[in-house]
Amino acid sequence: MKRFNLALGAVLIAAGFTSCKDEKKEMAKTEVDHYVVYVDSINDLDAAERAANWAAIDAEYQRRVTEAEAALAALENDADAQKRVNDSKAKYDGVKAQAETQAKAEAVAASGNGLADTLFGPGNVVGNDMTFAWVNKDNILSVYQKFYETFDAEKNEYTRQDLDKVKAWYEALDARKNTVEKEGLSADDNRKIAGIKLKFAPKFRWERMTAKGEENQDAKDKAN
Template sequence: MKRLNLLLGAVLVAAGATSCKTDTEQMAEKNIDRYESYVDSIGNLDATERSANWAQIEAEYQARLAEAEAALSDAKESQNAETRINDTKTKYENVKTETEKEANETAADALVISYFGPDNMVGDDLNFNWVNKDNILSVYQNFVDTFNKNKDSYSRQDFDKIKAWYEALDARKNTVEKEGLSSEDNRKIAALKLEFAPKFKWERMTAKSEENQEAKEEATE
């Protein structure tokens, strides 16, 4: 009986504490709770869904954050409320960093697949041992076709990757020539290289120039 009375007393004290809060204080706490819950919900989303809807997520996050920070002055325990907001900010930044990393990895995979197909995921080691005298012409042809089709959408980093792949493919060609590459295929590859090299140089130079200009404009804003 004594234990039950103690528990009831604790409930009454908690109820009393809640009832002591003004409507403004309760609204402030509600807004901070909403902010925490929203960030938790972002973390629970599937990575692909997060990346696909990040602009909308960011806009909603900024709105919830503004509400929570505006509630600080009305919160009953402002120091505790500020700690909760700061902790939630850190949690959000961690989710944002992870989302950006996942998006970059997905984009990198899509780029390499577009050039070499899903079965030949060329990595940092630039291993082209799968290229041989029978398929090297088709590899070059797809390389040039893919570049021509997508060159206007590439970033500076994309151009750097493509340059490294092209140079590694050329190095592999030197080996394949000794393994029986036909004269006809060699001639066609030479024509593709002649088409690709000056075009790539120009597009890469232009992309770097445009990014530098954008960076300057952002710095002056």
């Protein structure tokens, strides 16, 4: 009888251990479920709402992904659970990229003319006609200097569309220079502007060429 009781006790302990282990796995699966559902809920949000609340969304995401990764350890190499977490991580990365892009675009829009403001300074209206009426013999050198220095510092960030705008504005500024020369532009300022133009031209050609090449490669990659 004693031997039977010992054997029964061992069975009960093993059953209890198994039950506890199964319970932990079920809880772990639930954590994975919560993580996947949360990422799906982010993806379903309106883009504007998502961008407006991104800090809180990301903070909550970091908590949930940490819990999901801990749950994976408890699930002991559960391939299905691992795949679900990996898929949700990829989905979140895509949503995060969209939110950051939108936030950047909104920041640029809020700044007024965006790209034009960075190249010519806030308040210096370029306008659709690009007459540069505010540029005169006294400030044209500083306008060229700011334009070139900003372009040189940020050229690696420009898209091909940005570079198209830069080209149009640069040509319009040059057209304005022809007028300003007749209004008394000093020889010294004219010489310095020529030096700026000499530095700008090859850098712009290179950036335009590489941007076009990258665009073509992206198109090929998408086609494949």
